[in-house]
Amino acid sequence: MDHTLPNPNCPAQPGDPERRFWLMTTAAASGVAAVATAIPFVSTFAPSERAKAAGGPVEVDISDLPPGGMKTVxxxxxxxxxLRRTAEMLASLQGHDDQLVDPQSLKDQQPAYAKNPARAIKPEVFVAIGICTHLGCSPSKAPKDGNNPSLPADWPGGFFCPCHGSTFDGAGRVFKNKPAPTNLEIPPHRYAGDARLLIGEDAAS
Structure with missing residues:
Protein backbone atom coordinates (compact mmCIF):
# COMPACT_ATOMS: atom_id res chain seq x y z
CA MET A 1 0.00 0.00 0.00
CA ASP A 2 1.29 3.45 -0.88
CA HIS A 3 1.61 5.57 2.34
CA THR A 4 2.89 8.69 0.59
CA LEU A 5 0.93 11.84 1.64
CA PRO A 6 -0.86 13.53 -1.24
CA ASN A 7 0.72 16.62 -2.77
CA PRO A 8 -1.19 19.65 -1.47
CA ASN A 9 -0.41 21.55 -4.68
CA CYS A 10 -2.33 19.04 -6.78
CA PRO A 11 -5.96 19.87 -7.41
CA ALA A 12 -8.38 17.89 -5.28
CA GLN A 13 -10.41 15.22 -6.91
CA PRO A 14 -14.07 14.98 -6.02
CA GLY A 15 -14.51 12.56 -3.15
CA ASP A 16 -10.74 12.18 -2.64
CA PRO A 17 -10.46 11.08 1.07
CA GLU A 18 -6.70 11.55 1.22
CA ARG A 19 -7.02 15.15 0.01
CA ARG A 20 -9.68 15.83 2.68
CA PHE A 21 -7.38 14.36 5.34
CA TRP A 22 -4.56 16.70 4.28
CA LEU A 23 -6.79 19.79 4.39
CA MET A 24 -8.21 18.91 7.84
CA THR A 25 -4.72 18.29 9.27
CA THR A 26 -3.41 21.59 7.89
CA ALA A 27 -6.39 23.54 9.22
CA ALA A 28 -6.06 22.02 12.70
CA ALA A 29 -2.35 22.82 12.86
CA SER A 30 -3.03 26.42 11.79
CA GLY A 31 -5.67 26.78 14.49
CA VAL A 32 -3.30 25.55 17.21
CA ALA A 33 -0.63 27.99 16.04
CA ALA A 34 -3.12 30.86 16.05
CA VAL A 35 -4.23 30.09 19.62
CA ALA A 36 -0.62 29.76 20.80
CA THR A 37 0.14 33.17 19.28
CA ALA A 38 -2.99 34.81 20.72
CA ILE A 39 -2.57 33.65 24.33
CA PRO A 40 0.58 35.65 25.17
CA PHE A 41 -0.81 38.66 23.27
CA VAL A 42 -4.07 38.70 25.26
CA SER A 43 -2.31 38.05 28.56
CA THR A 44 -0.40 41.32 28.20
CA PHE A 45 -3.70 43.13 28.75
CA ALA A 46 -4.64 41.25 31.93
CA PRO A 47 -3.33 42.79 35.18
CA SER A 48 -0.87 40.60 37.02
CA GLU A 49 -1.62 39.35 40.53
CA ARG A 50 1.19 41.57 41.80
CA ALA A 51 -0.43 44.61 40.20
CA LYS A 52 -3.79 43.72 41.74
CA ALA A 53 -2.20 43.35 45.17
CA ALA A 54 -0.40 46.68 44.85
CA GLY A 55 -3.66 48.46 44.11
CA GLY A 56 -3.89 51.09 41.42
CA PRO A 57 -5.37 54.57 41.80
CA VAL A 58 -9.08 54.87 42.60
CA GLU A 59 -11.13 57.56 40.91
CA VAL A 60 -13.79 59.32 42.98
CA ASP A 61 -16.55 61.54 41.62
CA ILE A 62 -17.18 64.31 44.15
CA SER A 63 -19.65 66.31 42.06
CA ASP A 64 -22.54 64.99 44.15
CA LEU A 65 -20.84 65.47 47.52
CA PRO A 66 -22.77 68.12 49.49
CA PRO A 67 -21.18 70.44 52.08
CA GLY A 68 -20.65 68.37 55.21
CA GLY A 69 -21.07 65.12 53.27
CA MET A 70 -18.53 62.31 53.24
CA LYS A 71 -17.81 59.38 50.96
CA THR A 72 -15.80 56.30 51.85
CA VAL A 73 -13.95 54.42 49.12
CA LEU A 83 -15.14 64.88 53.21
CA ARG A 84 -16.44 68.17 51.83
CA ARG A 85 -15.91 70.57 54.71
CA THR A 86 -18.15 73.53 55.33
CA ALA A 87 -16.88 77.00 56.24
CA GLU A 88 -17.77 76.21 59.86
CA MET A 89 -15.74 73.00 59.75
CA LEU A 90 -12.73 74.87 58.41
CA ALA A 91 -13.07 77.53 61.10
CA SER A 92 -13.15 74.80 63.76
CA LEU A 93 -9.59 73.76 62.82
CA GLN A 94 -8.27 76.86 64.58
CA GLY A 95 -7.86 77.66 68.26
CA HIS A 96 -6.89 74.27 69.73
CA ASP A 97 -3.30 73.69 68.59
CA ASP A 98 -2.18 73.42 72.21
CA GLN A 99 -4.43 70.36 72.63
CA LEU A 100 -2.94 68.49 69.67
CA VAL A 101 0.03 66.13 69.52
CA ASP A 102 1.25 67.37 66.14
CA PRO A 103 -0.67 70.53 65.16
CA GLN A 104 1.79 71.52 62.40
CA SER A 105 1.83 68.03 60.86
CA LEU A 106 5.58 67.74 61.32
CA LYS A 107 5.54 63.96 61.34
CA ASP A 108 5.52 62.16 58.00
CA GLN A 109 1.80 61.36 57.87
CA GLN A 110 0.97 63.20 54.66
CA PRO A 111 2.41 64.25 51.27
CA ALA A 112 4.14 67.62 51.17
CA TYR A 113 1.17 69.28 49.44
CA ALA A 114 -1.06 68.37 52.41
CA LYS A 115 1.34 69.70 55.04
CA ASN A 116 -0.79 72.70 55.92
CA PRO A 117 -3.43 73.55 58.57
CA ALA A 118 -6.21 71.97 56.49
CA ARG A 119 -4.03 69.00 55.49
CA ALA A 120 -5.51 69.18 52.00
CA ILE A 121 -4.88 70.34 48.44
CA LYS A 122 -8.15 72.26 48.49
CA PRO A 123 -9.12 73.28 52.03
CA GLU A 124 -12.76 72.31 51.59
CA VAL A 125 -12.00 68.72 50.48
CA PHE A 126 -10.39 66.51 53.10
CA VAL A 127 -8.96 63.13 52.07
CA ALA A 128 -7.70 60.72 54.73
CA ILE A 129 -7.25 57.04 55.43
CA GLY A 130 -9.97 56.17 57.93
CA ILE A 131 -7.85 53.96 60.18
CA CYS A 132 -6.91 54.93 63.72
CA THR A 133 -3.15 55.09 64.22
CA HIS A 134 -3.47 53.25 67.52
CA LEU A 135 -4.56 49.68 66.75
CA GLY A 136 -6.21 50.00 63.35
CA CYS A 137 -9.87 50.52 64.27
CA SER A 138 -11.99 52.76 62.06
CA PRO A 139 -13.02 56.07 63.65
CA SER A 140 -16.38 57.60 62.89
CA LYS A 141 -17.36 61.12 61.96
CA ALA A 142 -18.17 63.10 65.12
CA PRO A 143 -19.80 66.46 64.43
CA LYS A 144 -19.61 69.37 66.82
CA ASP A 145 -23.20 68.97 67.99
CA GLY A 146 -23.32 65.17 67.87
CA ASN A 147 -24.26 64.72 71.56
CA ASN A 148 -21.60 62.07 72.09
CA PRO A 149 -21.12 61.60 75.87
CA SER A 150 -17.54 60.43 75.25
CA LEU A 151 -16.58 63.85 73.87
CA PRO A 152 -15.92 67.07 75.82
CA ALA A 153 -18.42 69.90 75.90
CA ASP A 154 -16.13 72.12 73.85
CA TRP A 155 -15.62 69.48 71.17
CA PRO A 156 -14.84 71.28 67.87
CA GLY A 157 -15.95 68.44 65.63
CA GLY A 158 -13.87 65.79 63.94
CA PHE A 159 -13.52 62.03 64.35
CA PHE A 160 -13.89 59.66 67.28
CA CYS A 161 -12.48 56.12 67.56
CA PRO A 162 -14.93 53.98 69.56
CA CYS A 163 -12.38 51.23 70.23
CA HIS A 164 -10.13 53.10 72.66
CA GLY A 165 -11.37 56.68 72.66
CA SER A 166 -8.83 58.44 70.44
CA THR A 167 -10.06 61.73 69.03
CA PHE A 168 -9.02 63.65 65.92
CA ASP A 169 -10.04 67.09 64.77
CA GLY A 170 -11.54 67.89 61.36
CA ALA A 171 -8.11 67.68 59.75
CA GLY A 172 -7.35 64.28 61.26
CA ARG A 173 -4.93 65.68 63.86
CA VAL A 174 -4.87 63.62 67.04
CA PHE A 175 -5.56 65.14 70.44
CA LYS A 176 -3.15 64.74 73.34
CA ASN A 177 -3.50 62.12 76.08
CA LYS A 178 -5.13 59.63 73.73
CA PRO A 179 -3.94 56.15 72.69
CA ALA A 180 -3.35 57.11 69.04
CA PRO A 181 0.23 58.39 68.71
CA THR A 182 0.00 60.22 65.40
CA ASN A 183 -2.39 62.04 63.08
CA LEU A 184 -4.50 60.17 60.56
CA GLU A 185 -2.59 59.34 57.39
CA ILE A 186 -3.25 61.34 54.21
CA PRO A 187 -2.88 59.17 51.09
CA PRO A 188 -1.32 60.44 47.87
CA HIS A 189 -4.02 62.01 45.74
CA ARG A 190 -4.60 64.58 43.04
CA TYR A 191 -7.40 66.23 41.10
CA ALA A 192 -8.10 64.86 37.62
CA GLY A 193 -10.73 67.58 37.12
CA ASP A 194 -12.84 69.95 39.18
CA ALA A 195 -15.02 67.10 40.42
CA ARG A 196 -12.76 64.06 40.09
CA LEU A 197 -10.17 62.82 42.57
CA LEU A 198 -7.54 60.16 42.01
CA ILE A 199 -6.70 58.41 45.27
CA GLY A 200 -3.30 56.70 45.26
CA GLU A 201 -1.64 58.96 42.71
CA ASP A 202 -0.23 62.46 42.89
CA ALA A 203 1.32 64.87 40.45
CA ALA A 204 4.78 63.44 41.13
CA SER A 205 3.72 59.88 40.15
Whole structure:
Protein backbone atom coordinates (compact mmCIF):
# COMPACT_ATOMS: atom_id res chain seq x y z
CA MET A 1 0.00 0.00 0.00
CA ASP A 2 1.29 3.45 -0.88
CA HIS A 3 1.61 5.57 2.34
CA THR A 4 2.89 8.69 0.59
CA LEU A 5 0.93 11.84 1.64
CA PRO A 6 -0.86 13.53 -1.24
CA ASN A 7 0.72 16.62 -2.77
CA PRO A 8 -1.19 19.65 -1.47
CA ASN A 9 -0.41 21.55 -4.68
CA CYS A 10 -2.33 19.04 -6.78
CA PRO A 11 -5.96 19.87 -7.41
CA ALA A 12 -8.38 17.89 -5.28
CA GLN A 13 -10.41 15.22 -6.91
CA PRO A 14 -14.07 14.98 -6.02
CA GLY A 15 -14.51 12.56 -3.15
CA ASP A 16 -10.74 12.18 -2.64
CA PRO A 17 -10.46 11.08 1.07
CA GLU A 18 -6.70 11.55 1.22
CA ARG A 19 -7.02 15.15 0.01
CA ARG A 20 -9.68 15.83 2.68
CA PHE A 21 -7.38 14.36 5.34
CA TRP A 22 -4.56 16.70 4.28
CA LEU A 23 -6.79 19.79 4.39
CA MET A 24 -8.21 18.91 7.84
CA THR A 25 -4.72 18.29 9.27
CA THR A 26 -3.41 21.59 7.89
CA ALA A 27 -6.39 23.54 9.22
CA ALA A 28 -6.06 22.02 12.70
CA ALA A 29 -2.35 22.82 12.86
CA SER A 30 -3.03 26.42 11.79
CA GLY A 31 -5.67 26.78 14.49
CA VAL A 32 -3.30 25.55 17.21
CA ALA A 33 -0.63 27.99 16.04
CA ALA A 34 -3.12 30.86 16.05
CA VAL A 35 -4.23 30.09 19.62
CA ALA A 36 -0.62 29.76 20.80
CA THR A 37 0.14 33.17 19.28
CA ALA A 38 -2.99 34.81 20.72
CA ILE A 39 -2.57 33.65 24.33
CA PRO A 40 0.58 35.65 25.17
CA PHE A 41 -0.81 38.66 23.27
CA VAL A 42 -4.07 38.70 25.26
CA SER A 43 -2.31 38.05 28.56
CA THR A 44 -0.40 41.32 28.20
CA PHE A 45 -3.70 43.13 28.75
CA ALA A 46 -4.64 41.25 31.93
CA PRO A 47 -3.33 42.79 35.18
CA SER A 48 -0.87 40.60 37.02
CA GLU A 49 -1.62 39.35 40.53
CA ARG A 50 1.19 41.57 41.80
CA ALA A 51 -0.43 44.61 40.20
CA LYS A 52 -3.79 43.72 41.74
CA ALA A 53 -2.20 43.35 45.17
CA ALA A 54 -0.40 46.68 44.85
CA GLY A 55 -3.66 48.46 44.11
CA GLY A 56 -3.89 51.09 41.42
CA PRO A 57 -5.37 54.57 41.80
CA VAL A 58 -9.08 54.87 42.60
CA GLU A 59 -11.13 57.56 40.91
CA VAL A 60 -13.79 59.32 42.98
CA ASP A 61 -16.55 61.54 41.62
CA ILE A 62 -17.18 64.31 44.15
CA SER A 63 -19.65 66.31 42.06
CA ASP A 64 -22.54 64.99 44.15
CA LEU A 65 -20.84 65.47 47.52
CA PRO A 66 -22.77 68.12 49.49
CA PRO A 67 -21.18 70.44 52.08
CA GLY A 68 -20.65 68.37 55.21
CA GLY A 69 -21.07 65.12 53.27
CA MET A 70 -18.53 62.31 53.24
CA LYS A 71 -17.81 59.38 50.96
CA THR A 72 -15.80 56.30 51.85
CA VAL A 73 -13.95 54.42 49.12
CA UNK A 74 -11.53 51.51 49.25
CA UNK A 75 -7.90 51.86 48.20
CA UNK A 76 -5.38 49.05 48.77
CA UNK A 77 -7.85 47.41 51.13
CA UNK A 78 -8.13 50.53 53.29
CA UNK A 79 -11.10 52.87 53.80
CA UNK A 80 -10.41 56.36 52.49
CA UNK A 81 -12.62 59.25 53.50
CA UNK A 82 -13.48 62.13 51.19
CA LEU A 83 -15.14 64.88 53.21
CA ARG A 84 -16.44 68.17 51.83
CA ARG A 85 -15.91 70.57 54.71
CA THR A 86 -18.15 73.53 55.33
CA ALA A 87 -16.88 77.00 56.24
CA GLU A 88 -17.77 76.21 59.86
CA MET A 89 -15.74 73.00 59.75
CA LEU A 90 -12.73 74.87 58.41
CA ALA A 91 -13.07 77.53 61.10
CA SER A 92 -13.15 74.80 63.76
CA LEU A 93 -9.59 73.76 62.82
CA GLN A 94 -8.27 76.86 64.58
CA GLY A 95 -7.86 77.66 68.26
CA HIS A 96 -6.89 74.27 69.73
CA ASP A 97 -3.30 73.69 68.59
CA ASP A 98 -2.18 73.42 72.21
CA GLN A 99 -4.43 70.36 72.63
CA LEU A 100 -2.94 68.49 69.67
CA VAL A 101 0.03 66.13 69.52
CA ASP A 102 1.25 67.37 66.14
CA PRO A 103 -0.67 70.53 65.16
CA GLN A 104 1.79 71.52 62.40
CA SER A 105 1.83 68.03 60.86
CA LEU A 106 5.58 67.74 61.32
CA LYS A 107 5.54 63.96 61.34
CA ASP A 108 5.52 62.16 58.00
CA GLN A 109 1.80 61.36 57.87
CA GLN A 110 0.97 63.20 54.66
CA PRO A 111 2.41 64.25 51.27
CA ALA A 112 4.14 67.62 51.17
CA TYR A 113 1.17 69.28 49.44
CA ALA A 114 -1.06 68.37 52.41
CA LYS A 115 1.34 69.70 55.04
CA ASN A 116 -0.79 72.70 55.92
CA PRO A 117 -3.43 73.55 58.57
CA ALA A 118 -6.21 71.97 56.49
CA ARG A 119 -4.03 69.00 55.49
CA ALA A 120 -5.51 69.18 52.00
CA ILE A 121 -4.88 70.34 48.44
CA LYS A 122 -8.15 72.26 48.49
CA PRO A 123 -9.12 73.28 52.03
CA GLU A 124 -12.76 72.31 51.59
CA VAL A 125 -12.00 68.72 50.48
CA PHE A 126 -10.39 66.51 53.10
CA VAL A 127 -8.96 63.13 52.07
CA ALA A 128 -7.70 60.72 54.73
CA ILE A 129 -7.25 57.04 55.43
CA GLY A 130 -9.97 56.17 57.93
CA ILE A 131 -7.85 53.96 60.18
CA CYS A 132 -6.91 54.93 63.72
CA THR A 133 -3.15 55.09 64.22
CA HIS A 134 -3.47 53.25 67.52
CA LEU A 135 -4.56 49.68 66.75
CA GLY A 136 -6.21 50.00 63.35
CA CYS A 137 -9.87 50.52 64.27
CA SER A 138 -11.99 52.76 62.06
CA PRO A 139 -13.02 56.07 63.65
CA SER A 140 -16.38 57.60 62.89
CA LYS A 141 -17.36 61.12 61.96
CA ALA A 142 -18.17 63.10 65.12
CA PRO A 143 -19.80 66.46 64.43
CA LYS A 144 -19.61 69.37 66.82
CA ASP A 145 -23.20 68.97 67.99
CA GLY A 146 -23.32 65.17 67.87
CA ASN A 147 -24.26 64.72 71.56
CA ASN A 148 -21.60 62.07 72.09
CA PRO A 149 -21.12 61.60 75.87
CA SER A 150 -17.54 60.43 75.25
CA LEU A 151 -16.58 63.85 73.87
CA PRO A 152 -15.92 67.07 75.82
CA ALA A 153 -18.42 69.90 75.90
CA ASP A 154 -16.13 72.12 73.85
CA TRP A 155 -15.62 69.48 71.17
CA PRO A 156 -14.84 71.28 67.87
CA GLY A 157 -15.95 68.44 65.63
CA GLY A 158 -13.87 65.79 63.94
CA PHE A 159 -13.52 62.03 64.35
CA PHE A 160 -13.89 59.66 67.28
CA CYS A 161 -12.48 56.12 67.56
CA PRO A 162 -14.93 53.98 69.56
CA CYS A 163 -12.38 51.23 70.23
CA HIS A 164 -10.13 53.10 72.66
CA GLY A 165 -11.37 56.68 72.66
CA SER A 166 -8.83 58.44 70.44
CA THR A 167 -10.06 61.73 69.03
CA PHE A 168 -9.02 63.65 65.92
CA ASP A 169 -10.04 67.09 64.77
CA GLY A 170 -11.54 67.89 61.36
CA ALA A 171 -8.11 67.68 59.75
CA GLY A 172 -7.35 64.28 61.26
CA ARG A 173 -4.93 65.68 63.86
CA VAL A 174 -4.87 63.62 67.04
CA PHE A 175 -5.56 65.14 70.44
CA LYS A 176 -3.15 64.74 73.34
CA ASN A 177 -3.50 62.12 76.08
CA LYS A 178 -5.13 59.63 73.73
CA PRO A 179 -3.94 56.15 72.69
CA ALA A 180 -3.35 57.11 69.04
CA PRO A 181 0.23 58.39 68.71
CA THR A 182 0.00 60.22 65.40
CA ASN A 183 -2.39 62.04 63.08
CA LEU A 184 -4.50 60.17 60.56
CA GLU A 185 -2.59 59.34 57.39
CA ILE A 186 -3.25 61.34 54.21
CA PRO A 187 -2.88 59.17 51.09
CA PRO A 188 -1.32 60.44 47.87
CA HIS A 189 -4.02 62.01 45.74
CA ARG A 190 -4.60 64.58 43.04
CA TYR A 191 -7.40 66.23 41.10
CA ALA A 192 -8.10 64.86 37.62
CA GLY A 193 -10.73 67.58 37.12
CA ASP A 194 -12.84 69.95 39.18
CA ALA A 195 -15.02 67.10 40.42
CA ARG A 196 -12.76 64.06 40.09
CA LEU A 197 -10.17 62.82 42.57
CA LEU A 198 -7.54 60.16 42.01
CA ILE A 199 -6.70 58.41 45.27
CA GLY A 200 -3.30 56.70 45.26
CA GLU A 201 -1.64 58.96 42.71
CA ASP A 202 -0.23 62.46 42.89
CA ALA A 203 1.32 64.87 40.45
CA ALA A 204 4.78 63.44 41.13
CA SER A 205 3.72 59.88 40.15
Missing amino acids: EWRGKPVWV
